[in-house]
Amino acid sequence: xxxxxxxxxxxxxxxxxxxxxxxxxxxxxxxxxxxxxxxxxxxxxxxxxxxxxxxxxxxxxxxxxxxxxxxxxxxxxxxxxxxxxxxxxxxxxxxxxxxxxxxxxxxxxxxxxxxxxxxxxxxxxxxxxxxxxxxxxxxxxxxxxxxxxxxxxxxxxxxxxxxxxxxxxxxxxxxxxxxxxxxxxxxxxxxxxxxxxxxxxxxxxxxxxxxxxxxxxxxxxxxxxxxxxxxxxxxxxxxxxxxxxxxxxxxxxxxxxxxxxxxxxxxxxxxxxxxxxxxxxxxxxxxxxxxxxxxxxxxxxxxxxxxxxxxxxxxxxxxxxxxxxxxxxxxxxxxxxxxxxxxxxxxxxxxxxxxxxxxxxxxxx
Ligand SMILES: Cc1ncc(COP(=O)(O)O)c(C=O)c1O
Numbered sequence: 001x002x003x004x005x006x007x008x009x010x011x012x013x014x015x016x017x018x019x020x021x022x023x024x025x026x027x028x029x030x031x032x033x034x035x036x037x038x039x040x041x042x043x044x045x046x047x048x049x050x051x052x053x054x055x056x057x058x059x060x061x062x063x064x065x066x067x068x069x070x071x072x073x074x075x076x077x078x079x080x081x082x083x084x085x086x087x088x089x090x091x092x093x094x095x096x097x098x099x100x101x102x103x104x105x106x107x108x109x110x111x112x113x114x115x116x117x118x119x120x121x122x123x124x125x126x127x128x129x130x131x132x133x134x135x136x137x138x139x140x141x142x143x144x145x146x147x148x149x150x151x152x153x154x155x156x157x158x159x160x161x162x163x164x165x166x167x168x169x170x171x172x173x174x175x176x177x178x179x180x181x182x183x184x185x186x187x188x189x190x191x192x193x194x195x196x197x198x199x200x201x202x203x204x205x206x207x208x209x210x211x212x213x214x215x216x217x218x219x220x221x222x223x224x225x226x227x228x229x230x231x232x233x234x235x236x237x238x239x240x241x242x243x244x245x246x247x248x249x250x251x252x253x254x255x256x257x258x259x260x261x262x263x264x265x266x267x268x269x270x271x272x273x274x275x276x277x278x279x280x281x282x283x284x285x286x287x288x289x290x291x292x293x294x295x296x297x298x299x300x301x302x303x304x305x306x307x308x309x310x311x312x313x314x315x316x317x318x319x320x321x322x323x324x325x326x327x328x329x330x331x332x333x334x335x336x337x338x339x340x341x342x343x344x345x346x347x348x349x350x351x352x353x354x355x356x357x358x359x360x361x362x363x364x365x
Pocket of ligand 1: 037038083084085086087111154158185187211212213214220223224225
């Protein structure tokens with residue numbers, strides 16, 4: 001062996017150039033108040049009912065699929081379960097996009113994984129910036145549809161927290177008919193269920209919806225998400241999915257979370273988070289360093305600060321970890337804050353108030 005081993009030389013060209021997604025747990029920091037990943041602040045309790053682990057699990061565990069079908073008021077054939085909505089984003093690209101030929105479209109500022117997954121598979125990205133009110137630029141979408149196979153629309157949108165206008169969504173579905181799938185990412189829809197478009201599926205067979213147990217169901221650590229689509233689309237995704245995407249314990253807990261009792265618990269959590277969100281937003285609006293708290297339909301709020309870098313660093317040093325969004329298109333000065341427990345929300349308000357007071361003292365001659 002005379003030559004030195006160089007893994008990077010063997011990697012695909014597009015992978016060599018990639019920077020990994022800055023997931024919540026990759027960012028580091030010594031936090032004790034984690035408000036950077038839109039998780040639920042408390043862990044729900046479960047017991048394991050299924051203890052037979054010598055056998056492989058079902059590819060699509062029947063109880064999970066049936067419970068989700070009931071919850072979403074769709075047929076079991078319209079549902080695919082996998083390792084989080086992130087895996088759904090990727091499966092769709094793997095199944096529908098020819099690398100180097102086809103494209104995916106999405107509208108920044110939005111969730112980062114559409115871009116990461118497209119990059120991983122060498123699929124062109126068409127980024128159509130949202131309008132200043134964070135609604136979709138329909139004209140530009142229409143003008144750029146050539147070669148697009150998937151249009152990802154995040155509603156409510158991460159990180160801005162707003163719903164995408166349903167009339168605009170219908171227009172995109174009309175534009176895409178016969179040429180592309182429209183993928184509506186409803187990861188946060190439990191916080192505003194009236195806005196779901198899941199009942200449009202009969203009318204639009206090219207509509208795909210992404211869901212997750214990571215947010216309102218308080219199970220980000222479980223890694224379990226759903227793709228809702230026409231049975232023909234689900235069949236295609238089943239060709240490219242791993243043979244055993246969910247472990248037996250994951251399927252066991254997911255089925256419990258989707259029982260009538262699990263859903264009622266989730267709805268109570270949603271009501272509590274929505275109330276805390278309004279309290280936190282109102283308290284932040286009173287602070288001099290806050291320029292704007294944007295309305296949100298989710299479990300996080302986007303806040304524009306006079307000096308977001310300093311606020312972010314100041315809170316980070318106190319163990320309060322927020323998400324810096326200031327490098328996203330149109331979001332200069334913005335931090336995203338997940339709604340935490342009452343104690344955590346109070347810590348955020350106290351820390352930012354203290355920071356604001358300090359700024360005023362320094363400014364006073
Ligand atoms: C909009 C959006 N879609 C998908 C996901 C991924 O969800 P999951 O944990 O199910 O992979 C997230 C996670 O933050 C998200 O914000």
